[in-house]
Amino acid sequence: MKKETENTAEVKASKKKAIIEIKDLHKTFGKKNHILKGVNFTVNKGEDLVILGRSGSGKSVTIKCIVGLISPDKGEIYVFDENVLELQKKELNEMRVRIGFLFQSGALYDSMTVRENLAFTLRKHKPDLTSKEVEKEVLEALDNVGLVDAVDKMPSELSGGMRKRIGLARTLILKPEIILYDEPTTGLDTITSREISELILDIKHKQKTTAIIITHDMACAKLTADRIIVLKEGIIHAEGTYEELEKSEDEWVRSFFE
Incomplete structure (x- = not known):
């Protein structure tokens, strides 16, 4: 019995381990467009974190900083216990293979078939695979x-x-440990949006992924979020589960749920 208790404690501890850690993140575009003003949060292994916020609040900027597509002006970003901002180009590319990024548009190559789109990505990162393996x-x-x-x-x-x-x-073809979803249901009808949200959940359970999901779609947030953070004017204004934030005494936070 004691062994079972110890194992259970180990499992709980592993689930609580932060796989992404953001500290005091700042980003300004131009002289006055101060988008991020000291963002702090962590994402635990196996967790699906939803980020809410009005347009221009810095949601997409934040996740692009995580994978090195945008360089912050100040702050620290740790992924897999490594400081992203100190990585050399080769090390950063190796990390990016472990992080999937789903863009709003899907970002497919229009001149390639579906097979060629997927194979291109695979061959780029795993050139030793045979045609049969691809x-x-x-x-x-x-x-x-x-x-x-x-x-x-x-x-x-x-x-x-x-x-x-x-x-x-x-x-998914690179079997990432982390997936960053940028507005995964934007522009889709209600039924298709739900199908994509359910697919995000299915991937989490099958592939054991960790995810950050940026969305304006509250049905998607309700279905996928283990936890939600709300960005306002460049900082985290609120944090909690869907149910907790829906009942918030803060009128601005509640406005997302109306």
């Missing part, structure tokens, strides 16, 4: 998003929801 990985990634039948289609033949799924398959 094909196996491509079909497996498409199976994870329920779109194996679309393997030979061009992006122009896909609906908005399908493009999001293919973009996600291309992200």
